[in-house]
Amino acid sequence: METPVLGFELRCPHLFNISSRPSSSLSPPTVSLRIPTTAAASTVVESPATVAEAPRSKRHSNTYLTRKSAISEVERSPDFLSSLQRLERVLKVQDLNVILRDFGISGRWQDLIQLFDWMQQHGNISVSTYSSCIKFVGAKSVSKALEIYQSIPDESAKTNVYICNSILSSLVKNGKLDSCIKLFDQMKRDGLKPDVVTYNTLLGGFIKVKNGYSKAMELVGELPHNGIQMDGVMYGTVLAICASSGRCEEAESYIQQMKVEGHSPNLYHYSSLLNSYSWKGDYKKADELMTEMKSVGLEPNKVMMTTLLKVYIKGGLFERSRELLSELESAGYTENEMPYCMLMDGLSKAGKLEEAKLIFDDMKGKGVKSANLVPISESLQVRFGGQLRSNRLASLPVFLDNDFNFPFSSDGYANSIMISALCRSKRFEEANQLARDSETTYEKCDLVMLNTMLCAYCRAGEMESVMRMMKKMDEQAVSPDYNTFHILIKYFIKEKLHLLAYQTLLDMHSKGHRLEEELCSSLIYHLGKIRAHSEAFSVYSMLRYSKRTICKELHEKILHTLIQGKLLKDAYVVVKDNAKMISQPTLKRFGRAFMMSGNINLVNDVLKVLHGSGHKIDQVQFEIAISRYIAQADKKELLLQLLQWMPGQGYVVDSSTRNLILKNSNLFGRQLIAEILSKHHVRPLVKSRSQPKFRCK
DNA sequence: CTAGGGTTAG
Numbered sequence: 134m135e136t137p138v139l140g141f142e143l144r145c146p147h148l149f150n151i152s153s154r155p156s157s158s159l160s161p162p163t164v165s166l167r168i169p170t171t172a173a174a175s176t177v178v179e180s181p182a183t184v185a186e187a188p189r190s191k192r193h194s195n196t197y198l199t200r201k202s203a204i205s206e207v208e209r210s211p212d213f214l215s216s217l218q219r220l221e222r223v224l225k226v227q228d229l230n231v232i233l234r235d236f237g238i239s240g241r242w243q244d245l246i247q248l249f250d251w252m253q254q255h256g257n258i259s260v261s262t263y264s265s266c267i268k269f270v271g272a273k274s275v276s277k278a279l280e281i282y283q284s285i286p287d288e289s290a291k292t293n294v295y296i297c298n299s300i301l302s303s304l305v306k307n308g309k310l311d312s313c314i315k316l317f318d319q320m321k322r323d324g325l326k327p328d329v330v331t332y333n334t335l336l337g338g339f340i341k342v343k344n345g346y347s348k349a350m351e352l353v354g355e356l357p358h359n360g361i362q363m364d365g366v367m368y369g370t371v372l373a374i375c376a377s378s379g380r381c382e383e384a385e386s387y388i389q390q391m392k393v394e395g396h397s398p399n400l401y402h403y404s405s406l407l408n409s410y411s412w413k414g415d416y417k418k419a420d421e422l423m424t425e426m427k428s429v430g431l432e433p434n435k436v437m438m439t440t441l442l443k444v445y446i447k448g449g450l451f452e453r454s455r456e457l458l459s460e461l462e463s464a465g466y467t468e469n470e471m472p473y474c475m476l477m478d479g480l481s482k483a484g485k486l487e488e489a490k491l492i493f494d495d496m497k498g499k500g501v502k503s504a505n506l507v508p509i510s511e512s513l514q515v516r517f518g519g520q521l522r523s524n525r526l527a528s529l530p531v532f533l534d535n536d537f538n539f540p541f542s543s544d545g546y547a548n549s550i551m552i553s554a555l556c557r558s559k560r561f562e563e564a565n566q567l568a569r570d571s572e573t574t575y576e577k578c579d580l581v582m583l584n585t586m587l588c589a590y591c592r593a594g595e596m597e598s599v600m601r602m603m604k605k606m607d608e609q610a611v612s613p614d615y616n617t618f619h620i621l622i623k624y625f626i627k628e629k630l631h632l633l634a635y636q637t638l639l640d641m642h643s644k645g646h647r648l649e650e651e652l653c654s655s656l657i658y659h660l661g662k663i664r665a666h667s668e669a670f671s672v673y674s675m676l677r678y679s680k681r682t683i684c685k686e687l688h689e690k691i692l693h694t695l696i697q698g699k700l701l702k703d704a705y706v707v708v709k710d711n712a713k714m715i716s717q718p719t720l721k722r723f724g725r726a727f728m729m730s731g732n733i734n735l736v737n738d739v740l741k742v743l744h745g746s747g748h749k750i751d752q753v754q755f756e757i758a759i760s761r762y763i764a765q766a767d768k769k770e771l772l773l774q775l776l777q778w779m780p781g782q783g784y785v786v787d788s789s790t791r792n793l794i795l796k797n798s799n800l801f802g803r804q805l806i807a808e809i810l811s812k813h814h815v816r817p818l819v820k821s822r823s824q825p826k827f828r829c830k
Numbered sequence: 831c832t833a834g835g836g837t838t839a840g
Contacts, residue, residue: 298834333835369836404837
């Protein structure tokens, strides 16, 4: 039922604007010829208020039919806005909602937005309008859905459960689960009373995220607290979550539980359970499941059979897979590439490239189409890019960024799989050739396809093609992902374009992608070799501060590079933070290097850090340090500090150093020097810290 | 006759 929660009825044009046009200008309904023109016209001229309060059955029925025909007239009209203008007084807000949904279902995005605008301007709008509009728009773009949400003038409607469910669903569909949960909490604070659909919307977000199962279980756990019972759909979602994390036992127990509660499993439930068997390729259980399902009168559909195919492939039953694929073909379920792709991929991963290629060729011969997504209408961007944003956006919660999701048509799954398969078998020339073919065949490629081709070109060493692909991605405004960066950096290293690799890594880091240690490590090595020491250090630092632990050889490796590049202050930082993970010879090398040419003001600090880490400082280091101090008389204080520090830690100066100091003692005050050196007389036994006299048991 | 949620995918 339509509730006038928004308080628009007062502004409703029906009440004030009824006879702005003569009724004679109204066109007759074009659809339902059974309704006489006059009847339609007279209904229109009557105040809808009268209609609403006097539902005499005949007239009501007439009105209903009139409205129905008006709905389809608007839907079919080539210029629906003018039809809308004409039929304004016939159509109720719920009729407009029906039209809106029809536009949404048939992908008429521009019309949907125009109608929504029109309804807003005419104050003929309801909760359902917002809910539906957000649903359709939000499937494509979170930010646009949020703009609509923010534009709702009635505060109480913002916590309407249907509207909230729509907006939460938009966030989930666009992979913004964290934002979704935050917004959900916010909405609850603002008065939302979540229902079973709300919870299920959130749960839906856990289907394809890692650790989704345990997070989902937390949410399921709070259902009783909110007095919500799981329904059939929610069991479907929960089973999908189990399946997507390979938890077949949990899935089985949920099926059991739902049966106990009196729900009979349908195809959704069975296909998720089946999918949970695909992880281990448990075809035995899968067959049993199919038998049970048929015994309760359910016919396997396309999804079911495709999922079964997946189980057989995972289980390595390629002969049965091929048979099942034929069954899919005769059932008409192979109008797109997907099932062929699954089999090809499975075969190639099992090392059966030739058999995979046979499937590929067979599929190509049959002229199978690839699955295309409908691209977002440009008008939608234009419309919302303009006036609607502005002041409203400023009030959006900060955690919700306005990201777009552009679904591009995704041609060429099969080619992409085949290219990967060829690369896997190191047949780079063939992969290269197929990538070129794909480029000419498919106008637009999605990111995975682009990455696959890029990879093939890189492996084949086709620099020009690599550059062409990068340009293409740029032109198609496809932003590179982790894989893209990874492929490129590896390739640049291989081609000895180390600085380019470095630049690309910086780019990757700035885009927020995690850095892989092995790749960084290799780059650090090569940058060191070409004496790009500070670049090497910046790679190390990026890795160091984005990861909790890194392999200890890396500290060692960077230290050698820094010493070689005389970046001793950086080296000191590395030693200070990781001394315990660095080998003694490397510490020694660092110590000597620092004594020789490190910042003289830090010499004592460095010695203390080295010593504090358990490193035994050798005489050479002291000797170099002390000669530097002597050569620089203004560092007198530092020398005295060092000499005073040494005996307490079990170090004494050797005789040549001692002589050097005495020779220059006039610079420091003979008396003081003699006093300090007297403590260096007795060379204590090197019973080091690691060998305490008394061991505790 | 009236909004919002669940199945296969490189």
